[in-house]
Amino acid sequence: MSRVTVRRPIMRIREAAPTHRIDSLAAEEPLEIRVDGVPLTITMRTPGDDFDLAAGFLVSEGAVGSAGDIAAIRYCAGATREGLNTYNVLDVQLAPGVPPPEPRNFYTPSSCGVCGKASLEAVRSVARWSVRDDPLELTPATVAALPDRLRSAQRVFDRTGGLHAAGLFTADGEPLCVREDVGRHNAVDKLLGWALRDGRLPLRSTVLMVSGRASFELVQKAVMGGIPALAAVSAPSSLAAELAAEEGLTLIGFLRGASMNVYTGEKRLNVTPGTGNGSSGAVAPTG
Structure with a gap:
């Protein structure tokens, strides 16, 4: 199997004094996802939870919505000239009657989950479930x-x-699942794939917490999984806020300490006295 970290010699400089040591780097390798033997996309990812990543990618694309839509997932043997398995190519076999998604035109770098879409119209996926009327209530x-709880579960980040x-x-802030990856979109797809394979979709009354910014693609992935709230430590994009408002998703950004900005869906935030935010109802300063 591929490694999630790679050790590499480096020169470290502290206060102008150089030392040599071995450092651990997060592994980044390509993963080719095939559906019924046909190449669909190549994404750059951190090895690990690859079956969840492939399944979650198909959830994000709107191709599958339940564990029964997938008959099998397996690595493809003989991925090199020598016939060795690199564990960088896998095939998803769909259940009979489930139509395959349209193949991507390009590979997906670790920084982007919508790259390779053939048209602007194809960027938008049609959700199977609505999050607008989800009864989730948060304090x-x-x-x-959430950021500290997420950080405490990041085993590879520590290295x-x-x-x-x-x-x-x-x-109530209890963790259900945490996934890591060099690509934020891959980390979310791994979560969605875990939920699909565990029979948990749609993910009603849950919160998705991400370590970076809240982009359009992450809002879309939350909606595709039936998740009614997305929180991020950094800023959302304008299109992310637009999509969140349109879909009825609660979008929270600049989550730092007790401060946060609620961009959409503020009805799900209980800001009455005694909930830890004072009596004014002011949830956030500007970013």
């Missing part, structure tokens, strides 16, 4: 605790400092 105190994380939490 600012619960939301404020490399170079991975994004995505965590799924209950309304």
